[in-house]
Amino acid sequence: MASIQGSDVRKVVVACEAGMGSSVLLVTQLRDRLKGTDVVVEHSPVSQIPADADVIVCHQGLEATARGVAPGKVVVPFSMFLGDPAFDRVVGAITEGTPLEG
Amino acid sequence: MATAMPVPVGATGGWRARVQRFGGFLAGMVIPNIGAFLAWGLITAFFIPTGWIPSEDLAQLVGPMIFFLLPILIGYTGGNLVHGQRGAVVGAIATMGVAIGGFVGTEVDGELVQTPMFIGAMIMGPLGGWLIKQFDQAVMHRVRTGFEMLVGTFSAGILGAILAVLAYWVIGPPVAVISSAAGDVVDYLVDNTLLPLTSVIVEPAKVLFLNNAINHGVLAPLGVAEAAETGKAIHFMIETNPGPGLGLLLAYWFFGPRSLRPSAPGAIIIHFFGGIHEIYFPYVLMRPITILGMIAGGMAGVFTFLVTDAGLTATPSPGSIFAYMAVTPKGGHGVVLLGVAVAAAVSFAVNALLLKMTVHEEDEVVMPETATVGPAPATA
Numbered sequence: 001m002a003s004i005q006g007s008d009v010r011k012v013v014v015a016c017e018a019g020m021g022s023s024v025l026l027v028t029q030l031r032d033r034l035k036g037t038d039v040v041v042e043h044s045p046v047s048q049i050p051a052d053a054d055v056i057v058c059h060q061g062l063e064a065t066a067r068g069v070a071p072g073k074v075v076v077p078f079s080m081f082l083g084d085p086a087f088d089r090v091v092g093a094i095t096e097g098t099p100l101e102g
Numbered sequence: 103m104a105t106a107m108p109v110p111v112g113a114t115g116g117w118r119a120r121v122q123r124f125g126g127f128l129a130g131m132v133i134p135n136i137g138a139f140l141a142w143g144l145i146t147a148f149f150i151p152t153g154w155i156p157s158e159d160l161a162q163l164v165g166p167m168i169f170f171l172l173p174i175l176i177g178y179t180g181g182n183l184v185h186g187q188r189g190a191v192v193g194a195i196a197t198m199g200v201a202i203g204g205f206v207g208t209e210v211d212g213e214l215v216q217t218p219m220f221i222g223a224m225i226m227g228p229l230g231g232w233l234i235k236q237f238d239q240a241v242m243h244r245v246r247t248g249f250e251m252l253v254g255t256f257s258a259g260i261l262g263a264i265l266a267v268l269a270y271w272v273i274g275p276p277v278a279v280i281s282s283a284a285g286d287v288v289d290y291l292v293d294n295t296l297l298p299l300t301s302v303i304v305e306p307a308k309v310l311f312l313n314n315a316i317n318h319g320v321l322a323p324l325g326v327a328e329a330a331e332t333g334k335a336i337h338f339m340i341e342t343n344p345g346p347g348l349g350l351l352l353a354y355w356f357f358g359p360r361s362l363r364p365s366a367p368g369a370i371i372i373h374f375f376g377g378i379h380e381i382y383f384p385y386v387l388m389r390p391i392t393i394l395g396m397i398a399g400g401m402a403g404v405f406t407f408l409v410t411d412a413g414l415t416a417t418p419s420p421g422s423i424f425a426y427m428a429v430t431p432k433g434g435h436g437v438v439l440l441g442v443a444v445a446a447a448v449s450f451a452v453n454a455l456l457l458k459m460t461v462h463e464e465d466e467v468v469m470p471e472t473a474t475v476g477p478a479p480a481t482a
Contacts, residue, residue, distance in 0.1 A: 017122070017125075017311060017314050018126070018130060018134075018314055020133055021378045022378050022381065025372065025376075045130055046126065047123065047126055047127065048183075059380070059383075061310065061311040061387075064119045065122060065123055065126075079384045079387070079388070080365070081369070081384065082365045082372075
């Protein structure tokens with residue numbers, strides 16, 4: 001289980017299978033909620049998560065793949081695309097600088 | 103640590119992660135190029151003899167695009183996934199060999215069969231990328247200063263040329279035979295009205311996030327071959343029908359757990375109009391019994407498409423109703439909409455029943471365990 005201080009997060013990557021559909025939808029939402037911070041939110045295919053990602057957000061079905069691609073990184077899985085508490089957890093940790101585990 | 107915590111639905115590794123990675127790789131070659139598929143679908147829908155504005159002149163675009171442009175884009179992207187720009191170039195050259203072979207044709211059962219080489223491209227693209235990657239890793243660091251460009255160019259050119267010839271001779275014919283056999287299986291299912299049975303496999307696989315693998319990896323390549331021949335294919339409509347998902351989300355809206363109902367309308371818009379089917383998968387996963395409703399809806403949709411002889415000219419991607427309408431051939435819109443509506447209605451009816459039976463006022467817990475996975479409680 002990796003951990004990172006919310007205040008150390010520079011880049012959040014939302015991963016989905018192809019990196020063009022559902023991840024893009026979530027990036028728009030997360031960017032909106034992280035407005036005012038200097039955190040970068042990007043989307044990518046789960047197989048090509050960039051090395052400088054601090055936090056990876058992906059559906060729980062892709063969690064195993066994401067952990068394989070980015071070992072040691074904080075991976076926050078979610079189950080619902082809209083209104084999942086996992087997003088609140090990420091946004092909360094970043095805006096308040098608290099630890100984020102996953 | 104994955105073993106120490108409660109395993110959330112579907113997050114287990116093993117075969118599914120492997121299939122998904124493989125499928126994701128296939129989809130990763132196709133999806134970035136989907137705009138070209140749409141362009142081809144539109145040109146076909148407009149200019150072939152049965153199209154909106156038939157034009158013998160412009161219809162000449164149809165063949166070369168499907169036999170060359172689309173496979174080469176796939177092969178290029180496949181090579182790029184493996185080894186960047188150099189992999190892409192060698193992958194594209196290698197794909198050209200197999201594509202030309204498909205265009206020239208292979209004799210199958212005494213008949214000369216032309217094959218748009220999508221499967222061949224999915225093999226040759228990554229193979230070309232992988233081989234030049236091996237070369238680069240073995241040789242490039244030993245090259246004398248100043249000769250890097252020369253060696254780089256010649257290695258890519260020579261390897262590409264060899265692979266193109268090999269692909270033309272060795273890879274193309276078996277792929278043509280396999281493609282033709284797979285097409286025959288689908289034809290058999292169509293002829294015997296068995297095609298709806300595919301939903302029994304497709305719908306559950308879909309919600310396990312194998313949707314792109316199934317559609318772009320299997321059904322679309324078969325469909326493209328069919329559409330190149332007859333102008334439309336039902337293959338494109340098996341996985342992509344937005345009807346079953348619409349029915350499920352409507353059922354959740356009216357009969358789901360109260361705390362989930364407000365999220366349904368937004369999900370409907372994203373699913374049905376935006377075409378991002380992933381949005382409804384969690385709703386199935388949290389009440390796995392609803393997979394029965396999805397299968398019923400999917401089967402009803404495919405059955406309707408089948409008996410009305412519906413088809414699309416290209417794969418509707420993303421699976422939005424707008425994409426459906428865009429790639430429907432002239433005169434086909436009524437039956438296509440009918441199939442989507444029937445699928446939605448059946449899925450709604452069955453899922454509504456299933457939800458009524460399983461949702462009770464007391465079990466208002468809705469978020470499955472992921473939200474609090476791990477030792478730390480959610481800090482929301």
